[in-house]
Amino acid sequence: GAVVSQHPSRVICKSGTSVKIECRSLDFQATTMFWYRQFPKQSLMLMATSNEGSKATYEQGVEKDKFLINHASLTLSTLTVTSAHPEDSSFYICSAREGSYEKLFFGSGTQLSVL
Amino acid sequence: GENVEQHPSTLSVQEGDSAVIKCTYSDSASNYFPWYKQELGKRPQLIIDIRSNVGEKKDQRIAVTLNKTAKHFSLHITETQPEDSAVYFCAASIRGGSYIPTFGRGTSLIVHP
Numbered sequence: 281g282a283v284v285s286q287h288p289s290r291v292i293c294k295s296g297t298s299v300k301i302e303c304r305s306l307d308f309q310a311t312t313m314f315w316y317r318q319f320p321k322q323s324l325m326l327m328a329t330s331n332e333g334s335k336a337t338y339e340q341g342v343e344k345d346k347f348l349i350n351h352a353s354l355t356l357s358t359l360t361v362t363s364a365h366p367e368d369s370s371f372y373i374c375s376a377r378e379g380s381y382e383k384l385f386f387g388s389g390t391q392l393s394v395l
Numbered sequence: 396g397e398n399v400e401q402h403p404s405t406l407s408v409q410e411g412d413s414a415v416i417k418c419t420y421s422d423s424a425s426n427y428f429p430w431y432k433q434e435l436g437k438r439p440q441l442i443i444d445i446r447s448n449v450g451e452k453k454d455q456r457i458a459v460t461l462n463k464t465a466k467h468f469s470l471h472i473t474e475t476q477p478e479d480s481a482v483y484f485c486a487a488s489i490r491g492g493s494y495i496p497t498f499g500r501g502t503s504l505i506v507h508p
Contacts (some may be wrong), residue, residue, distance in 0.1 A: 373438065382490045
């Protein structure tokens with residue numbers, strides 16, 4: 281099956297710093313990528329949808345200036361958490377799909393801890 | 396937009412028993428319904444999916460049923476094993492185009508040996 285690689289798997293940073301998370305599709309062209317946030321024992325909360333070469337579409341309540349998403353190529357999307365604060369600590373997961381194919385393939389997630 | 400309700404939130408069964416997780420959706424235009432299994436700290440993985448043109452699909456011990464009229468679909472796991480313990484998410488979406496899946500809140504399945 282299709283593989284989505286996400287790095288880093290875990291990051292600990294100081295409050296006020298920025299953190300970049302990468303999501304790569306290894307064997308298919310990810311025309312659309314989704315970024316989710318997941319709190320312990322809760323569902324996947326969609327943060328934004330990004331299409332290659334276009335600006336990301338953010339869900340209501342998600343600050344686009346804080347969570348910068350770039351999808352400059354068909355195999356790479358990045359999420360940058362700017363000026364991170366402890367309340368940004370969470371599990372972030374990306375997913376990707378190719379064209380209008382409905383199946384989603386998920387990255388392995390990034391556990392962000394902001395001290 | 397679409398709203399997906401999932402029940403129960405927690406399900407505890409003995410090894411060998413069956414487990415059933417149910418989801419309802421609100422948008423009658425939804426026509427693709429995947430189920431994902433997520434082990435602790437891992438990525439969600441697609442375990443089975445069903446499209447609106449069929450009522451049931453089976454893959455070994457896992458089956459999914461869909462009732463379009465009632466707008467609900469269910470995951471059935473037979474002969475459960477401890478390794479089935481995980482969180483299961485249902486989702487609903489419209490195939491093609493801007494397809495954005497809506498996820499249920501998840502069911503934590505615990506299979507006791």
